[in-house]
Amino acid sequence: MDFEDTSLPGLGVRREIILASGRRVGVVILRDGTMQLIISQRDDPDACAASIPLSVEEAGAIGAMLGAPQLVTQLSDQHRDLPGVNTQQFVLSHESPYVNQTLGDTHLRTRTSTSVVAISRSGKVFPSPTPGFELNAGDVLIIVGTSAGLEKAAHLINNG
Amino acid sequence: MHGTALILIELGAVFLGLGLLGRLAAKFGMTPVPLYLVGGLLFGSGGMINLEGISEFGEIASEIGVILLLLMLGLEYTARELVTGLKSSWLAGVVDLVLNFAPGAALALFMGWGFVGALVLGGVTYVSSSGIIAKVLSDLGRLGNRETPVVLSILVLEDLAMAIYLPVLTATLAGLSFWGGLRTVGVAMATITLVLLAALRFGPQISRLIHSSDQENFLLKLIGAALLVAGLASAMHVSAAVGAFMLGIAISGSTAHSATKVLEPLRDLFAAMFFVVFGLNTDPTTIPAVLPLAILLAVVTSLTKVATGAWAAKRAGIGIPGRVRAGVALIARGEFSIVIAGLAVASGAVTGELAALATAYVLLLAVFGPIAARFAEHLSRPFLPKRSPSPDAAI
Numbered sequence: 041m042d043f044e045d046t047s048l049p050g051l052g053v054r055r056e057i058i059l060a061s062g063r064r065v066g067v068v069i070l071r072d073g074t075m076q077l078i079i080s081q082r083d084d085p086d087a088c089a090a091s092i093p094l095s096v097e098e099a100g101a102i103g104a105m106l107g108a109p110q111l112v113t114q115l116s117d118q119h120r121d122l123p124g125v126n127t128q129q130f131v132l133s134h135e136s137p138y139v140n141q142t143l144g145d146t147h148l149r150t151r152t153s154t155s156v157v158a159i160s161r162s163g164k165v166f167p168s169p170t171p172g173f174e175l176n177a178g179d180v181l182i183i184v185g186t187s188a189g190l191e192k193a194a195h196l197i198n199n200g
Numbered sequence: 201m202h203g204t205a206l207i208l209i210e211l212g213a214v215f216l217g218l219g220l221l222g223r224l225a226a227k228f229g230m231t232p233v234p235l236y237l238v239g240g241l242l243f244g245s246g247g248m249i250n251l252e253g254i255s256e257f258g259e260i261a262s263e264i265g266v267i268l269l270l271l272m273l274g275l276e277y278t279a280r281e282l283v284t285g286l287k288s289s290w291l292a293g294v295v296d297l298v299l300n301f302a303p304g305a306a307l308a309l310f311m312g313w314g315f316v317g318a319l320v321l322g323g324v325t326y327v328s329s330s331g332i333i334a335k336v337l338s339d340l341g342r343l344g345n346r347e348t349p350v351v352l353s354i355l356v357l358e359d360l361a362m363a364i365y366l367p368v369l370t371a372t373l374a375g376l377s378f379w380g381g382l383r384t385v386g387v388a389m390a391t392i393t394l395v396l397l398a399a400l401r402f403g404p405q406i407s408r409l410i411h412s413s414d415q416e417n418f419l420l421k422l423i424g425a426a427l428l429v430a431g432l433a434s435a436m437h438v439s440a441a442v443g444a445f446m447l448g449i450a451i452s453g454s455t456a457h458s459a460t461k462v463l464e465p466l467r468d469l470f471a472a473m474f475f476v477v478f479g480l481n482t483d484p485t486t487i488p489a490v491l492p493l494a495i496l497l498a499v500v501t502s503l504t505k506v507a508t509g510a511w512a513a514k515r516a517g518i519g520i521p522g523r524v525r526a527g528v529a530l531i532a533r534g535e536f537s538i539v540i541a542g543l544a545v546a547s548g549a550v551t552g553e554l555a556a557l558a559t560a561y562v563l564l565l566a567v568f569g570p571i572a573a574r575f576a577e578h579l580s581r582p583f584l585p586k587r588s589p590s591p592d593a594a595i
Contacts, residue, residue: 046349049285049356050276051334054344068343071276071457078344086346086522 054078067099075099100162101178105131108160108180115157115182127157128190130197132179137200144171152192154185210254214243218472231332233534234566236472237559240479241487258477263440265474266539267430268467270441273330273359274448275456275463279399282449285356292350292512293357299504301326307497308554316372317554320544323365324558325501329534329566330355336570337529340577347509347518347526354512354530362536363392363446366439369540373547374437384437391438395446407455419462441539471535478542479559486556494560498568505530528576532569537562 046054048068056066056078064080074093081089094102108129115127132139138146149155159166159173160180166173175181183193221235286293304325308317333355342348367388371381399406410425412418426444433443451459509527518526541558544550 047281047284048343048349049281049352050330051338051343051352054349056344064344066344070343076341076343080344084519084521086518087525088341088344091341091344 067094077102097178101131103162104160104178104180107165108182111158111160111165111182115184119184124186125184126187126190127182127184128194129160130181130183130194132175132177132181132197134177136175136177136198138175138197139177141175142171143169143173143175146175146196148183148193148196152185152189152196154183154189154193156181157184158182207254207257211257214239214254214476215469215472218476222472230570231329231335231534231566232472233329233332233475233538234563236475237479237538237563240476241482241484241559243476243480255480258473258480261470262474262477262542264427265467265470265472266441266542267426267444268463269471269474269535269539270362271426271444271448272460272463272467274445275451275460277356277359277449278452278456279396279403279449282356282360283396283400285353286360289350289353289357289512292354292508292515293361295511296354296358296508297326297361299508300501303497303500303504307493311493311553313551313554316544316549317551319369319372320540320550321554321558323369323540324533324537324561325497327358327362327533327536327540328355328505328530329532329536329569330359332532332534332566332569333529333573336532336573340574342525342529345522345525347513347516347522350513350516350518351509351526351529354509359445363442364388366442366540366543367437369543370439371437373544373549375549380437387436388438388442391433391446395450399450399452403450403452406450407452410451410459411455415462418458419466422459422463423466439543474542475535475538478538478545481545482555482559483552486552487560490553490557491560494557494564497557497561498564501533502531502565502568502572524579525573525576528579529573531565531572533562533565534569 041057043055043057043066046056048054052068052070054066054068056064058064062085063082064078064085066078068076068078068091070076073096075096077090077092077094077099078088079090081087112127112129119125119127143156143159156169157167159169159175160182161176161178181197183190185193217239218232218236221239222232225232225235301322305318305322308314308321311317313321333351337343337348337351364385367384368381371384410418410421412421426447429443429447430440431443433446434440448456506524506527509530510523513523513526537558541555541562545552545555
């Protein structure tokens with residue numbers, strides 16, 4: 041799917057996609073790097089129902105949130121032939137003790153027998169992260185394991 | 201009291217007063233420009249208190265204010281945006297010029313202010329305030345709207361037109377002969393073309409020359425370059441402001457962004473001084489006499505701006521509510537109308553009546569424009585297509 045870019049002279053760029061329903065969804069990227077999430081109005085497609093200012097982290101988190109399910113679906117499809125193996129995504133919250141720590145610091149594999157197959161950040165996917173990968177708040181961790189292991193992993197990520 | 205002490209006290213009182221007025225303006229979500237003008241009117245010749253000591257400093261400060269206003273305007277645009285804007289919406293620019301220059305020029309001729317007066321007042325009614333409008337669109341959450349690029353490209357063309365208009369104006373005000381004026385305009389056009397080409401090709405190099413990671417160093421280089429270019433332009437009768445505008449265009453990318461950050465407080469200070477000095481030089485007792493004319497001019501040129509915006513939006517395939525929004529957004533006049541009137545008054549080539557009219561006119565539309573933009577939404581509601589309520593989305 042292609043983005044449609046429209047220049048806003050003196051201010052920045054409007055980047056959007058037109059949904060199957062006809063609604064416009066996108067962002068206004070201002071010169072100073074800040075972004076606004078825009079969603080067009082239903083009865084007046086020229087106007088916006090919402091334009092919400094986002095910080096860089098917030099924009100990244102939304103991107104990861106929207107992008108991760110697609111990855112999870114793909115992985116789950118691949119694991120369909122392996123009974124008992126599930127894929128799930130977890131968002132690293134601000135309160136998590138592992139913010140700004142490396143993936144290795146979580147000792148996830150040793151403690152829960154699950155493994156992180158990818159990390160999605162700001163709409164970008166980092167496949168097969170190494171133990172040295174530094175975690176940020178808002179990162180989406182895509183983890184493969186048994187149901188019980190995944191439950192333990194969820195607890196570990198949030199509470200250490 | 202000796203001279204310097206008096207000047208310091210007067211300057212301090214003026215800036216403090218402006219700061220308080222600015223706070224009041226922010227409370228109502230309006231631009232401080234009209235309040236600065238009112239402040240200037242109150243303290244100027246014929247006003248409540250006569251500020252004598254700061255006139256010399258005020259003149260220079262307001263000149264620097266205009267240079268910084270135009271430099272920052274140039275920084276906002278990249279050469280590519282200007283060229284694209286020129287290519288894609290020149291027709292809207294022409295319609296805008298014809299519809300909005302004519303009422304002011306016609307009134308000036310009717311009043312017997314001659315060709316110079318017509319040139320000045322036409323310019324005052326022509327140019328919308330890109331500063332006020334950009335802020336209003338952003339405050340009202342309209343940056344993502346489809347009609348917004350239409351509005352912005354009209355503003356771009358107006359600002360570019362200023363680069364030709366201001367040299368013509370300076371030449372005319374200086375009383376240059378027809379050939380002298382033509383030479384000036386020729387120089388201006390050649391400079392603009394050259395700067396645009398240079399900025400397109402060597403933008404990064406020019407920016408690198410000015411750029412410095414050290415803030416102090418950067419500021420000195422920027423201000424130095426701006427004043428030098430403005431002075432040279434002025435010496436060639438091309439208008440100091442246009443020189444600064446061109447320099448702003450030539451600086452691009454991240455350098456332009458950091459330059460904006462560094463210059464903003466200085467611009468605010470000196471531009472405030474410019475508006476006050478303009479107000480100071482206008483006798484407030486002359487305003488009531490021209491007020492009916494100012495109101496008439498404001499009404500007519502509001503309608504012509506709405507027509508301009510609506511026409512341009514229609515051409516871009518925007519629906520009726522969007523056309524109304526685009527047209528109404530363009531109503532606000534502000535800083536550049538005052539820059540034009542200020543140039544005219546400083547030259548002494550126009551009557552004081554014209555200055556009073558321009559002041560009253562800008563006061564009216566700088567306040568009314570943003571308010572109208574806010575209410576355009578409600579105004580256009582009846583034009584929305586009726587739809588049967590569907591459960592899929594509430595907004």
